Every structure is written in structure tokens, then in C-alpha cells.
Amino acid sequence: MPDQFHQAPLLQWYECVTQTLALLPAILQSLASIDASSQEQLQWSRRTSMSPSSIKVDQRATMNRNIAGQPPILFVGDQQLTQEYAKERLYGAALVFQYRELVQTLKQIGEQYQVLSEPLAAELAQAVAILQKHQLSFEALSERARYCDIGGLVQELGQALSQQGAEGYRKLLRIWQQVRPLFETRKKLSARLLSFPDDEGVYPWLYELWILLECLAFLEQKQKLLPGAIKVRPGKLLCRFSWENQSYWLEYVALPPAPVQIVSRPTPGLRSGLFITRKRYPQSTVVIKGKTIWREPALRIATSYRYETAYEELLRTFAELSVQEAPVALLFYAATEQEMKVKLSGAVRLRPDLYRTNQRLASLVDPSQGTERGPQVIPYLFVPALSTAERTRLWQQAFEQLEVCFPDRPAPTCQYIFVDNEARADEVNLSLDYDLICPKPHIGPQIFDLVNRARHCLQDPRFCHVIGTKFDLPVKPIKNALDLSREIAYHRQHLEKRLDSMADEEHYQLAVDQTIERVGTMINFYIQTRSDTAHVIDQFKRWPFGRYWDRKASFCLDEQVRLSLMGGEYVWNQYVDLNQQDIDWAAAAIQYCRAFERELMLRLFDPLQSASTEGQADKETKQLKSSNKGRKMENIVLGDYIRAFSARENDPGKGDYYHKANWLLWLEYVDTVVKGEWRERDGTVSAKEGFTNLIGAIKAHNLHQKRNELAHGERVSREAAEELKDLILGTSFQKGLLCLLIENIPRKDKNMVI
Structure with missing residues (x-):
């Protein structure tokens, strides 16, 4: 997602809500730790007060302190006071009070502009109630906590709390670094919440997010999500799930990833978007001398918000398939009611004789089957107007492509075909500099490299994936x-x-x-x-x-x-x-x-x-x-x-x-x-x-x-x-x-x- 889209107030609100709810469990866990340890840090102190509710009244001492026969004006009794951690308790109280106000504010903004779904509204309301309950343990500090400068208090506590404070307070101190940006975002939220930059790129991004949520809902419905499935990281969301006894990662990348150094093959995920990768599969990478030579390509889930841009997205996806040598990708696209009458149907394939990357030679595939074996992009018309049953059916079809994209891969092996350059140079358009056709069945059934035995075999890991194994140099056919x-x-x-x-x-x-x-x-x-x-x-x-x-x-x-x-x-x-x-x-x-x-x-x-x-x-x-x-x-x-x-x-x-x-x-x-x-x-x-x-x-x-x-x-x-x-x-x-x-x-x- 381009940086300017993140400046949109509505998107800032969504991001703030998501992060606020994500941090809440850690805050509650720290508060529970504080409540458990605070019982050991309390002592009773004799106090005189005009309010009997703030102390445990000592009847005899109170009667002696007041005029006999008259109603008591001053009450004498014992009050529980903390032995230490006064500033720490103020910090905890301030965080609870102000975090509750943050959640309440986000909820009110969402209700005001009608962008709050029922499940999200219920989750925010529950968070407000839980935080309000925790406020009771800090009731005596409520006024100071509500207007306290938390940032200044954290600096004042400094290193002492980090080294020898109670465990719960130390956890809250570490959480502050994540909470502070949320408070700053709340202050910046404009009243014009629904104002977007006048840029068509926002809507495709929102459509992509909707596809992600629909995918997660389908996996949850099928009970395919694994324990602790979802992990949120800056600019990225990871989800672990299982399908047909195999574990996978569903990955959403909000921004294009930084380049990863791979010797001969690009990293999966050249653009932002949705990808599925196989988890912990032994043949998913080829590593030689500590360097990754090849990595199993991801299943790309491309999206197109408008029907007229679907063709452009199709071409970009084919480019990724060619570079990554992946067999299949999925394309989810939206359309108006009129456009839905001429929706795309069936898999779109690329001709194998056009499918060449570097020295790859796919033209050796049987020509009679070539048009049926090229890389393919499968389009799915996916709009909110579809019924739940229809959306479920489409996702079921989409996930069946996992078997195509992630087949059982053999270990790298040395399979070779010597080329008689004089006899076959014109037939397969080979350069005379190459004398071997080297199949790569661990990459794909129609993937070949053109190699030179003297320069590449057992020497160049970009072309030879069996370096350091039991395999020897290829043997040329011997005629005499x-x-x-x-x-x-x-x-x-x-x-x-x-x-x-x-x-x-x-x-x-x-x-x-x-x-x-x-x-x-x-x-x-x-x-x-x-x-x-x-x-x-x-x-x-x-x-x-x-x-x-x-x-x-x-x-x-x-x-x-x-x-x-x-x-x-x-x-x-x-x-x-x-x-x-x-x-x-x-x-x-x-x-x-x-x-x-x-x-x-x-x-x-x-x-x-x-x-x-x-x-x-x-x-x-x-x-x-x-x-x-x-x-x-x-x-x-x-x-x-x-x-x-x-x-x-x-x-x-x-x-x-x-x-x-x-x-x-x-x-x-x-x-x-x-x-x-x-x-x-x-x-x-x-x-x-x-x-x-x-x-x-x-x-x-x-x-x-x-x-x-x-x-x-x-x-x-x-x-x-x-x-x-x-x-x-x-x-x-x-x-x-x-x-x-x-x-x-x-x-x-x-x-x-x-």
C-alpha cells in the first residue's frame, strides 16, 4: 500500500483500532500480575478521616476522639497503603484510564460515521468494560491518572523500574513504546473521518483487504486455522493453516518486501499482496554451502478491483509466474452487474514456447501437450453480492489449487541429456556453448537448464543443484x-x-x-x-x-x-x-x-x-x-x-x-x-x-x-x-x-x- 494511503483518516482509524485490540491482552496480563503481587506490598496505617468509607473504622478510637453523646465528625481507623511503588501505581492507573478513553473514543468515532461492524463494535464494548473494571483498583488515583503525562512519568521512572520494579510494572513499561503511537494517532484523527485522498489506488487496496478477510473467514469456517495462527507484524500479517495434512502460511504483505539475496532465483513475493507458502517442507529450498539457490515459489493470490484492469493484473501475474517458475496463480476481481454478464471463465494459460527465463528450455515439452501444461492464472469473480454458499464454493475451488502449486517434490538429482550440437542446434535453437540439457524435476516437470559441463556441472550452483552430494560428473555417451x-x-x-x-x-x-x-x-x-x-x-x-x-x-x-x-x-x-x-x-x-x-x-x-x-x-x-x-x-x-x-x-x-x-x-x-x-x-x-x-x-x-x-x-x-x-x-x-x-x-x- 503506498504511503499516502496511510494518511487517510479512515485508514488511520482502522489501523489504530486493530493495534489497540491487539495490545489489550498484554496489558490485561500485566495488570493481573500487578494485582497478584500487590497483596504482598500492602500495609495498614492509622488514619483520621471525615469519610468512614475510605478507612476501616475503629469504633472505640472514634468514640474517644469525638464528643460524647454527639455524632462523630472525625473517624479513626486503618487504611491499606502500598509500601512502595507509588509512582509505579500512578503509571499503571494512568495507562488503564487513558487506554479506556482511547478505546471509547475509537468506538464513538466508528459509530458516528457508521463504519463499525457489529462484531467489531461488540469487541470494543467488551474492551471498555474490562478496562473499567480494572479502574476500580486504582480508584484513589483516578483524578491524577486521568490527566497524568504518561510519557514524562515513564522518563521519571527511568532505569530503576526496568531493573528492580515489580514484574507487572516492568511489562507495562515495555508496552508503553507500542501504546504511545496510538495515543498520538488519536489526537491526529480528523473530524472529516471519511475524507479520502482523491486517488483510485485506495479502493483496490481495500478490495485486497476484503479478500484477505474473506479468506480468513473461510479457513475458520473449515476449522483449518492452527493454534496461535495469526501473527501481526509491521506491514505484514501471517496466518498458519493446514490443508490436506500439510501446513501452510497465508501471508499478507502491505508493502513490497526488501530484496532477498538468492543466488539464482528471486524471492517469492515480488509485489505487495497475498501469498501462500508451504511450511517446513524439506524440498522447499535448495541450499548449497549456506546459500539459498532456489526457493519454492508461493501461490500468488492477485486482486483487481475493476474489471477493466483485470487484464493488466493478469499480465503482471504471468510475469511473476515466469520469473518464479510457478505453475499457477489465482486472480480475484470485481465487476459491476453489467460487467458480470461477460465475466472471465476458465484458466488462462501462457504458451510454453513463450515460457523461458534465463536459460530455461520449456520448448522441449511435447508440443501436442504444450498448450495444456503452461503456467496458468485462474480468475474468480468475487463481489459482496455473491451468496455465502457461492463464496464458500469459490474458496474451496481456489484452495484445491494448493495441490497443483505445491506438489510432492523429489530431492535434487542429476538427470542430463547430452546434446549433439551439430545435429540438434537448428532443431531446438541451442547455442553451441551448451552441451547438456539438465532437467530440474524438483522445480517443475517442464523445467530444464542449458548447461556447459566444463563450466557448470558440480561447479556453478545456479545451474547445478547437486553440488556436495553423491553425484558425479555427467558421462558423455561413449561410441568407441x-x-x-x-x-x-x-x-x-x-x-x-x-x-x-x-x-x-x-x-x-x-x-x-x-x-x-x-x-x-x-x-x-x-x-x-x-x-x-x-x-x-x-x-x-x-x-x-x-x-x-x-x-x-x-x-x-x-x-x-x-x-x-x-x-x-x-x-x-x-x-x-x-x-x-x-x-x-x-x-x-x-x-x-x-x-x-x-x-x-x-x-x-x-x-x-x-x-x-x-x-x-x-x-x-x-x-x-x-x-x-x-x-x-x-x-x-x-x-x-x-x-x-x-x-x-x-x-x-x-x-x-x-x-x-x-x-x-x-x-x-x-x-x-x-x-x-x-x-x-x-x-x-x-x-x-x-x-x-x-x-x-x-x-x-x-x-x-x-x-x-x-x-x-x-x-x-x-x-x-x-x-x-x-x-x-x-x-x-x-x-x-x-x-x-x-x-x-x-x-x-x-x-x-x-
């Missing part, structure tokens, strides 16, 4: 081995930035594991789309695994390991065929390392950790423990084997105790499960010696460090990848580490007892 090499190199370079920012070894190792797992998943998916992989399986069955590929129970390779090996070898062969100098051979090397790590876990980690829960009396000694306060080890990497190997002969210090304990546990386990001797290429050794040689070879060839380097973004040469391949799979001159492992240590059988 060259695409695979380039895509893996791209991902490794991107993830290397994360590795550089890791502050501790634990988080660094976690990022390395995630990178290697990510690359492995990409290769596995690529292999599953190929139909010419049978020759790779036949090759592995011939050499180096033979029957250990899939036929020797308890010793054969795990299914996921076979998939990793097949992927690594298939990609290796394709890279050889490409014969290009810039090929990144990391893909094949990562698959060989993943296969070896998984078999180590299945044969040396899972059996011990699961055996510790099978009820042995000494189960605490039958599990691998981390150096973090000796807690049970939850996962394992190659470095854990190396640390245990290095601590086997050293005096265990504080950090090495658990590593050495793990090594001894492994030796005991291997000695138990290895049947007979450990088979090497050129003979046999004891199980413990063979296991020691296996882990020693991992350390000697620095396999754990080379494995971690695969997660970095530098290109891996064919020579480096071939070195890892020969170490894990072996050559014609040397048995590989993976073959030594699977031929000697079985995977845990469900009946195996450790």
Missing part, C-alpha cells in the same frame, strides 16, 4: 574406444582438482577410491554394450587363469572381477588397434587393479570381518582393526596390506600396534585355509612364506602408489599400463600376483570356520 579414452581422461582431470584440495590422508584415499570406482563403472557399462567380447573370455580361459576363470569352486574368480578383467583386456586390444600416440591407457590399468583389489578383499578381508560375528568366544581377536582407536576395519585398500607388512618385524609403536596385529591375524588365517604348501611358479613354500612373498611383491613394485596415481589427471602411457598388467596378470616368464592369490587362497565358504 577413442571416446572412452577421452571421457576417462576428462573425468580424471576433473577429479584431480578434488584430490588437490584434500587436507588429510583419509579423505584423499576416499576420493582416490571413488575416482577409480567411477572409471571402472564407465568401462563396465561400455563393455556391456559391446557384442564382440567372447574372444576375450576365451583368451583368459586359455591363459593365464584356465579353470580358475569360472570352473574351480571356491578358487575361481568372482563375477565382478571377471567383468573388470574382460573390460580392461577389451579396451587394451582396442587401444592397440587405434595405435594413436595421445591415447590415455589409464582405463585398462585401472580395471586390472580393481580386479586384483577385489579378490584380495574377498579372500583376505571379508572372511575375517564376517567371522568375527559368528559367536566365537574370542571374536574380538578375530577381526582386522584400524589404527583409529582400534575400531573394526570397515574397508581396506592396498596401503593397509603394505602397512601391516612393514610393521611385522618392527617394535610396534603407538601407530603400528594394530598393523602388526592385523599381520599376525592374516598369517594365522592363511596358514589355516591354504591346503598344503603355497604354490609358486618354480616350486612350493610354506603358506606363511608364500603370503609374505605376495605382499612383499606388492610393496617392492610400489603397486599401491601406482594405483593411486591412476586417479590423477596425467596421461598414463602404454609402458606404465603394461607394467601394471604384467605384474597382476603375469607373463610367460613370471606368474602374476592375481594368479598366485587365487590359486592358493580360496574365497570364504559359508561353512568355513575361522
Whole structure:
């Protein structure tokens, strides 16, 4: 509401009445506190008075004080006087007397100009009666209180009352700051109460207020208002209500709100008026690193006082819908009897191909359904001439739109469509600077962003709403081995930035594991789309695994390991065929390392950790423990084997105790499960010696460090990848580490007892 409208005497009167009634409960509560505490602050004092009603008369003392046989002229007795708080009581009395006069004056003005409704008149009359009752406790101070300068008295009381006065008086003192403007407003109220500024803007505002009151009346009739529902703040009214088991705020903003800093989306409520927002819904905002990136738009309830301005309001509302990406708004408008014959009917929709904000791309919506899925404004002809039943029916229809405006929203997720710029640039009018279409289902079913993977994904919160979550960088469709090499190199370079920012070894190792797992998943998916992989399986069955590929129970390779090996070898062969100098051979090397790590876990980690829960009396000694306060080890990497190997002969210090304990546990386990001797290429050794040689070879060839380097973004040469391949799979001159492992240590059988 513009400031000049608040200068209208009638509006000043309405505002003064509302605030006066709103403050009354706080004043009455303070007075009740004063009445309760004042009983402890009273003492009796002997007084002589010409009026017997002002004291408790002492008959004997009175007879002695007067002439015998004559009617008494002076009465002697006791009078209750306050021990302290004389000025405080005067302040309380003055506030009660003058507040009652304020309420009485407002009531008389409303009656004089016939602007007082029956419920409001009854409420004001009740307030006058209640305050008049409280005046009785201050009857002795009535004359002084009626003409007392309350402001001066408050200044005189000063800090003393605020710090050590009675609680009730302290509350009244704080209330004075809110009451004072009401007394000043009463003095300014002009006798020309009904004089308005000659401005058409006043009437639309009053119509908007009437719509607000009708809405509150409907919610109260339906018993949807929640306890303590209505809160009044400067320039704003908030109302809590429930609808279909969901809590909402009905908000009336008298003045446009100050801008709120939101990274990429405007705040709901760009103009003054009525809005409905959802309360405490987990997906109503997207917050990244403490900044609000997106906020669920409010349901706008627009109003138009005149029929001829309804179209202009419709356009303004559509502008809000477009900016806020809201699906629906409501428009309540008034009309004369003649205009009501041609009232607006049905929802007004905006064409989806016009519905674009920033880089939003709504034109990808099915054109056959586009005209039915654009944002819509639903008009309602709402005038006082409508019957109560008709108004209730319209409000019922309006509130049914809450389900449309506030749907069940999924959590932000990474859904993407790669765009072939050359093939589709003309089709969807895309800039070649963007290579991804990023749907935003948590915002709306037809909301898309055009993004650039290199600049926006997992970097720019305006476009990417999954920053800091489990989601990784989008994977471009891979058509051939060259695409695979380039895509893996791209991902490794991107993830290397994360590795550089890791502050501790634990988080660094976690990022390395995630990178290697990510690359492995990409290769596995690529292999599953190929139909010419049978020759790779036949090759592995011939050499180096033979029957250990899939036929020797308890010793054969795990299914996921076979998939990793097949992927690594298939990609290796394709890279050889490409014969290009810039090929990144990391893909094949990562698959060989993943296969070896998984078999180590299945044969040396899972059996011990699961055996510790099978009820042995000494189960605490039958599990691998981390150096973090000796807690049970939850996962394992190659470095854990190396640390245990290095601590086997050293005096265990504080950090090495658990590593050495793990090594001894492994030796005991291997000695138990290895049947007979450990088979090497050129003979046999004891199980413990063979296991020691296996882990020693991992350390000697620095396999754990080379494995971690695969997660970095530098290109891996064919020579480096071939070195890892020969170490894990072996050559014609040397048995590989993976073959030594699977031929000697079985995977845990469900009946195996450790």
C-alpha cells in the first residue's frame, strides 16, 4: 500500500483500532500480575478521616476522639497503603484510564460515521468494560491518572523500574513504546473521518483487504486455522493453516518486501499482496554451502478491483509466474452487474514456447501437450453480492489449487541429456556453448537448464543443484574406444582438482577410491554394450587363469572381477588397434587393479570381518582393526596390506600396534585355509612364506602408489599400463600376483570356520 494511503483518516482509524485490540491482552496480563503481587506490598496505617468509607473504622478510637453523646465528625481507623511503588501505581492507573478513553473514543468515532461492524463494535464494548473494571483498583488515583503525562512519568521512572520494579510494572513499561503511537494517532484523527485522498489506488487496496478477510473467514469456517495462527507484524500479517495434512502460511504483505539475496532465483513475493507458502517442507529450498539457490515459489493470490484492469493484473501475474517458475496463480476481481454478464471463465494459460527465463528450455515439452501444461492464472469473480454458499464454493475451488502449486517434490538429482550440437542446434535453437540439457524435476516437470559441463556441472550452483552430494560428473555417451579414452581422461582431470584440495590422508584415499570406482563403472557399462567380447573370455580361459576363470569352486574368480578383467583386456586390444600416440591407457590399468583389489578383499578381508560375528568366544581377536582407536576395519585398500607388512618385524609403536596385529591375524588365517604348501611358479613354500612373498611383491613394485596415481589427471602411457598388467596378470616368464592369490587362497565358504 503506498504511503499516502496511510494518511487517510479512515485508514488511520482502522489501523489504530486493530493495534489497540491487539495490545489489550498484554496489558490485561500485566495488570493481573500487578494485582497478584500487590497483596504482598500492602500495609495498614492509622488514619483520621471525615469519610468512614475510605478507612476501616475503629469504633472505640472514634468514640474517644469525638464528643460524647454527639455524632462523630472525625473517624479513626486503618487504611491499606502500598509500601512502595507509588509512582509505579500512578503509571499503571494512568495507562488503564487513558487506554479506556482511547478505546471509547475509537468506538464513538466508528459509530458516528457508521463504519463499525457489529462484531467489531461488540469487541470494543467488551474492551471498555474490562478496562473499567480494572479502574476500580486504582480508584484513589483516578483524578491524577486521568490527566497524568504518561510519557514524562515513564522518563521519571527511568532505569530503576526496568531493573528492580515489580514484574507487572516492568511489562507495562515495555508496552508503553507500542501504546504511545496510538495515543498520538488519536489526537491526529480528523473530524472529516471519511475524507479520502482523491486517488483510485485506495479502493483496490481495500478490495485486497476484503479478500484477505474473506479468506480468513473461510479457513475458520473449515476449522483449518492452527493454534496461535495469526501473527501481526509491521506491514505484514501471517496466518498458519493446514490443508490436506500439510501446513501452510497465508501471508499478507502491505508493502513490497526488501530484496532477498538468492543466488539464482528471486524471492517469492515480488509485489505487495497475498501469498501462500508451504511450511517446513524439506524440498522447499535448495541450499548449497549456506546459500539459498532456489526457493519454492508461493501461490500468488492477485486482486483487481475493476474489471477493466483485470487484464493488466493478469499480465503482471504471468510475469511473476515466469520469473518464479510457478505453475499457477489465482486472480480475484470485481465487476459491476453489467460487467458480470461477460465475466472471465476458465484458466488462462501462457504458451510454453513463450515460457523461458534465463536459460530455461520449456520448448522441449511435447508440443501436442504444450498448450495444456503452461503456467496458468485462474480468475474468480468475487463481489459482496455473491451468496455465502457461492463464496464458500469459490474458496474451496481456489484452495484445491494448493495441490497443483505445491506438489510432492523429489530431492535434487542429476538427470542430463547430452546434446549433439551439430545435429540438434537448428532443431531446438541451442547455442553451441551448451552441451547438456539438465532437467530440474524438483522445480517443475517442464523445467530444464542449458548447461556447459566444463563450466557448470558440480561447479556453478545456479545451474547445478547437486553440488556436495553423491553425484558425479555427467558421462558423455561413449561410441568407441577413442571416446572412452577421452571421457576417462576428462573425468580424471576433473577429479584431480578434488584430490588437490584434500587436507588429510583419509579423505584423499576416499576420493582416490571413488575416482577409480567411477572409471571402472564407465568401462563396465561400455563393455556391456559391446557384442564382440567372447574372444576375450576365451583368451583368459586359455591363459593365464584356465579353470580358475569360472570352473574351480571356491578358487575361481568372482563375477565382478571377471567383468573388470574382460573390460580392461577389451579396451587394451582396442587401444592397440587405434595405435594413436595421445591415447590415455589409464582405463585398462585401472580395471586390472580393481580386479586384483577385489579378490584380495574377498579372500583376505571379508572372511575375517564376517567371522568375527559368528559367536566365537574370542571374536574380538578375530577381526582386522584400524589404527583409529582400534575400531573394526570397515574397508581396506592396498596401503593397509603394505602397512601391516612393514610393521611385522618392527617394535610396534603407538601407530603400528594394530598393523602388526592385523599381520599376525592374516598369517594365522592363511596358514589355516591354504591346503598344503603355497604354490609358486618354480616350486612350493610354506603358506606363511608364500603370503609374505605376495605382499612383499606388492610393496617392492610400489603397486599401491601406482594405483593411486591412476586417479590423477596425467596421461598414463602404454609402458606404465603394461607394467601394471604384467605384474597382476603375469607373463610367460613370471606368474602374476592375481594368479598366485587365487590359486592358493580360496574365497570364504559359508561353512568355513575361522
